[in-house]
Amino acid sequence: MSILTILEFPDERLRKIAKPVNNIDNSLQTLIDDMLETMYHSGGIGLAATQVNVHLRLLVIDTSEEKNAPLCLMNPEITSKDGEFEYKEGCLSVPESYEKITRPGHIIVKGLDRNGAEIEIEANDLLSTCIQHEIDHLNGKLFVDYLSPLKRQRIKTKLEKMHRLEGK
Secondary structure (H helix, E strand, O other): OOOOOOOOOHHHHHOOEEOOOOOOOOOHHHHHHHHHHHHHHOOOOEEEEEHHOOOEEEEEEEEOOOOOOHHHHHEEEEEEEOOEEEEEEEOOEEEEEEEEEEEEEEEEEEEEEEOOEEEEEEEEEHHHHHHHHHHHHHHOOHHHOOOHHHHHHHHHHHHHHHHHHHOO
């Protein structure tokens, strides 16, 4: 397995809309394993393929305390949502930035598991938030898009300065 490079805001490649997964082969299984390894290594609880510059509708999540319950979801589609849940979200593509975001607290999402079998997941609170956050990535949207223009600009300026200092 490999640790993949995570794109960081304001990289425009994060704005690309992902295409459906149509072919589940060995290279896709390797990508899933690499995404999980990258997510765990980076201390995240979710990672969308868009974040590693692969523009397929694929995401991985693990919200378990033990980090032993990975979830892979391809071609996810939210079929129902209700309620509200506020969470201080962060993002591997927006390092060192955390902001309270309110999203539906309960969702039902359908898609394919890593083997291509159809699945439906009922998710609440943190898992619901994480799935919605990662689906946003697949649609070219970041959690900073939910913030005021001023907050978004402050985060962008901070990250651009950080990138300059790191030589990125």
